[in-house]
Amino acid sequence: MQHEAFANTEDFGGADIAATPPRPSRPGQDAPYLNYALGKAYDEMFAPDGNPRPPYAALDNRISTLPLEELNRRQQACEQSFLHQGITFTVYSDNQATERIIPTDLLPRIVTAAEWERIERGLTQRILALNLFLRDIYSDGRVLKDGVVPRAMIYGSKHYRREMRGLPVPHGAYVNICGSDLIRNEKGEFVVLEDNLRVPSGVSYMLANRDVARRAFPGVFRSMNVRPIEQYPLELLATLRSLAPFHDDVSIAILTPGVFNSAYFEHAFLARQMGVELVEGRDLLVNDNVVYTRTTSGLKRIDVIYRRIDDDFIDPLIFREDSSLGVPGLFNAYRAGNVMIANALGTGVADDKAVYAYVPRLIRYYLSEEPLIDNVETFLCREEKSLKHVLANLDKLVVKAVGESGGYGMLVGPHASQAEREEFAGKIQSDPDNYIAQPTIQLSTAPTFVGNGVESRHVDLRPFILHGSETKIVPGALTRVALRRGSLVVNSSQGGGSKDTWVLGQ
């Protein structure tokens, strides 16, 4: 690593930065913010009057006094660092495999202590409720009997795993690793857009982004009391260990689909940081319901598997028989209690779009508390009143098919033609259970370096929640950025990048 690439004595003068009076660099008027657009969306850095919000003052001061070439140099140093570490994905075209880095932006996004406190409490509440819900639907189904959630919606879900019924999991913790996507609405409130309860990824980018952002702005970083996140691997390890409390010498492995998986860097990274084995399906075998890895010295027993493979592929004997990634017999070993798997199987039933809409009710049902973080307002077309509202307001809403993802089966009302809306209305009426609707939301914007200046780009926020014998949320997150101007799509497959997230201490 080339630490000297960032060496700049000025950067280490944290006190000086704080003492310098704020310069009047105004968004849309002065460099480097010439093209910084403040729109309807909440802006993370600038208040509507164009003044930087207090947490961003030091960063503003630094970037508006650094020459553009210097910002470019630091951005390039970030990218070099990613390239050398191998934080890349491969693009295939014309028989040519090109490696591209996962785009990273050097400007950090800042979350204040008060904001974080609320997020942390809200997500803790949420994961508790979701785990209680999973335990319930895989045992008595009380929530279904009480009519809180429609029975057909759960039992009919393709992610409901009948094989999990009546199977106890340690601490009742089905979801051990969760990545929830939050967005900030126009009023500046954080709301949950999506829960990722299967195999969420991105935590390695959270850590890699910290590494480069801290080197890009050492002085600002030091002056701001940013809370550390480097303990994440340790917390993850503790969470995994807590699943197998039966002996001290727990042997843990991360199960990866292999080097061609887009998140392979993360799998290897976590294995290295935790000091556990990184295994592929072909390294494991099951004998007499016990899982072993094949080592040079013989077979070695495995107690806990942090799997980064979807349910469908994990055991060809039980799930998809054409899977070559999984391990035959793994599920039986799991059922026999000889191996723990994180996340448990069948958690996907709780993160689809329909169940999402019920999460606030699940929180009230299981915890008798009001949700601390709201959902995005969601209308379930299966409910008569909502259906009427949706049909009457199609021009203002985004309608999504429940079982689909990635933008399929979706109507973006404000951008659709009258004919398209009418056609979609027909679809909704013929199968209302399959649709939900949400108002269009402007994700908040954050400063992003674009080469010839700093502009606003839409961002979301993905914190990572660990839940074993206790719940832990490392004070940090992956902030995903829609790098195209005006775009609301933050997914890395569609022009998204990421940036570091600085959660401030009290």
Add this chain to the structure above:
Amino acid sequence: MLSRVADSLYWMSRYIERAEHTSRVMAVKLESMIEQTPEDAIASWSRVIEALTGEMTLDATQDAFLTTRKLAFDRENGAALITSLSMARDNARQVREALSNEVWENLNRLYLRLAPVTMDSIWVHTPARLFREALEDMHALEGVTYSTLSHGEGWYFLELGKHIERAQLLGRLLDVHFRGPRDGSQNTPKYFDWLVLLKFCTAFEPYTKLYTASIRPQKIAEFLLFDPEFPHSIRFSVDRVTDALARVAPGAPPARRAAVERLAGRLKASVDFGQIDELMSGGIAGFLADITRQCEKIHETLYGSFITYGAETVL
């Protein structure tokens, strides 16, 4: 250690060794060819081609530019420098968790630096320079491998890969120099070629320290085959292989270990008790072929015992 991880470490190390060998041979060859007559240069190229690719697939009379491209940058050529580096990196990527950041980043940087290189860009300057720079990077890689990885089982698999490969590469290089030309021509190595052979193996100065600057084929053979202290002698590599075999798979059943150790012992005996005078009176090609065969056998047995063994045999 996972068998798959051992497998990748072993091959990563073999490919790095191959890349280093190719770089050095190319650098020395390109530097030395300007001092040779065209005929001698062609004879020398044909030895280099055979030593690096294992066969006479290329026309040695063709332009040095084309030959260099084929041996260094042609990805279709399984023995090319860039192919070896790419394979080393692919193996490393599969065992990122078993490597230090420094090892991965040095290897990755080296590959990323060489991947876009074109012949035209190196040919306008001193072509050998690129290979010299690659060698420097590989020495740095070797250094961080030594100093940042624990010298545990994984490290010994790296040692095994490196030295099994090195012994065979050296064997081939010696073979093409001592065997005489295959085509029956009179192009036997000359004084200058023996000098170059020593340089191919970074052996010139160590050799002269032992034997003075008097360049004699028999002494060269003796040095590169049997010297116990010089890191690019076959005996040195065989000793490292023997040592490493005693350190890998510590928990494997004794019967499995014995199979590999027996083979290593035999190989060691061959080079410990080899006599250069006997070899020079006709048997050097046979001796080298035997060493290569024994290395291959060790490789197979190593795999059968520790890496690809059937699970049913241990349950």
